[in-house]
Each structure stands twice: as structure tokens, then as C-alpha cells.
Amino acid sequence: MTDDLLSRHDVLLADLDGTLYRGPEVVPGALDAVLGAAARGVPTVYVTNNASRSPAAVAAHLTELGFPAGVGDVRTSSQAAATMLAEQLPAGAPVLVVGTDALADEVRARGLTVVGTAGEAVAVVQGHSPDTGWRMLAEAVVAVRAGALWIASNVDPTLPTDRGPLPGNGSMVQVVRTATGAQPQVAGKPAARLLREAQGDATRPLVVGDRLDTDIEGAHALRAPSLMVLTGVNGPADLLAAPPALRPTYLGADLGALARHPDELTPGPRPGWQVEHGPDGLRLSGSGTGPEPAVDALRALCAAAWEHGAGPVTADGGAAAGVLDELGLGG
Structure with a gap:
């Protein structure tokens, strides 16, 4: 019987950017690892903080790259944020959406109404969009200052791109924080909500990612073990300086580490x-x-x-x- 890291778990909760792919390119070792896990009956749930794309679009991109991914295998922070809104608001409540159409669609799918101005809104949901500008941020500030419920899909300060790290949703959230003094509820990693939804009925999840302050901290919030891979945002210097809440259980060069014995991967x-x-x-x-x-x-x-x-x-x-x-x- 194989006694490798994969054998200890019944689902992989895998980050995307920097863990499985970088833009249009598959991270070396990632595809073979995910396909190998599937062949052994361990599914991968694709968990992303990026709220700019729909689950269908994410699944389509993964499929193009060769990963076994259906819409139901994808969990985005936009889904978690919309669910959090629906749990706290009555049906049909008006929500100001700062983000893409994909986020707005998730809000509508939960029976809420999307509006475009602060005066109409009882809640604000904020997710990444490359088109977010001052006027929309100003509407969010006015709404939050007036007491609107405020939920952020995630608070990642940067977003990995082929041009290097660029401003992420957390940078835009900070604008609203600075102008209002308020703090949002957070749907995505490192909060446990998104990962818990992704875990489903599995009992032995392994969180896999490349970023300490989202993937690894999120695993701690979920109280699940984590595998940090050196293929994305954070590197050796970040690991050495990591406080306890950001320290991974296992450390691997890439997802090929799943085939190694856990003792070999433990710091x-x-x-x-x-x-x-x-x-x-x-x-x-x-x-x-x-x-x-x-x-x-x-x-x-x-x-x-x-x-x-x-x-x-x-x-x-x-x-x-x-x-x-x-x-x-x-x-």
C-alpha cells in the first residue's frame, strides 16, 4: 500500500494561480499530480480568491489546460461572498456590486437585487475587477459610511500576473477602509468559509497553495494540514520569517510532493x-x-x-x- 502524502487525504483543496498554472502555462508537475490523484480516487476542488471570473469560466480554463474540472469542482470567493449576503439579507435586498458581471451574477443567483448607487443599497460586495475606478469606490464608501453591510470577496493585496504582482482586491478594499474606518466581512481565504464550502463531505482535506497569507493561513483557519509549493507568490525568505499562523505543515518544490512520504516534506x-x-x-x-x-x-x-x-x-x-x-x- 502506498504511504505517501496523497494517501493521507480524501480531497485536495488547491489554489490556482501560482499553484496549478501561471496564466496560460501549467506549473511543472501540477497536471500530472492532479491527474494521478484523480486516478487514485482523490478529487481536486479548485479554490480561488479571484472573484472576477465565473466558476464556468474557471472550469473552462482548467479544462483547456488538461485538468479534470467541471463547474461543480470550482469554488470562488464570489460564490462564498454572495452566500454570505443571502444569509444576512432578506430576499430581493438591494446590493451594490463593486466588481465584475461574474460577481453580480452570483448575487442575483441568490435572490438579491443588484443596484448601482449608494442610495439604493443596503449592502456592498466588493471583488476584483480591472475596471474598478474612483466613482464606484466612492459609491461604496458612501454606502458603507451610511451603515450598509460590507463583504469583501477577498483581501489579497496583490494579484499575480505575467507582469508581476499587480494591485489585487485587497488594495481596493483598503481604499474603502481608509475612507470609512470600517472593516468588511471577508468571504475568501484566509477566512475558513470558502475552504469549508470546498471541503464538502470530505473528512481529510489537504490545502495546497503558494501563498502564505491566504492558502496557508486559510488552512490554519480550517484546522487542516497544508502543502506549500515554491511555484508562486511566496518564496524561501517569506517562509523563514513566517509567524505561526502562516507556517505550512509540509513544504514541496511543486505538487510532485504528493508522491513523497509526509515525513520527508515536514520542516x-x-x-x-x-x-x-x-x-x-x-x-x-x-x-x-x-x-x-x-x-x-x-x-x-x-x-x-x-x-x-x-x-x-x-x-x-x-x-x-x-x-x-x-x-x-x-x-
């Missing part, structure tokens, strides 16, 4: 590497003997940093220096 001492902690930070020495020397070194460094505190990382020896350069920690 901690790794064969061939030694980490010493001193007043000047961490010092890495040795030459790893595992199949992923750099990631193994990072697992060892994370354990030391989380116990003693992050700081400068230096190398003792050529192998350690090469690994630190590969991890972007050299110098």
Missing part, C-alpha cells in the same frame, strides 16, 4: 544538512543527501528559524553556498 532536520543558530543568524553547512537538496535545506532552515527566529543566513562550504544561491538566500 525539520534533513539528512546531510546542519543548521546552527547564533547571534548573527543561521549558518547552513553540509551537502544534502536527499533527492531535493535545496528544498531539504530549506526545510531544515525553516525549523531552525521558527524555533530561534529568522535572521541572516550564511553558508559554511561550497555546497551550502550553492544551495543558498538557488533559494535566493545567498548574500
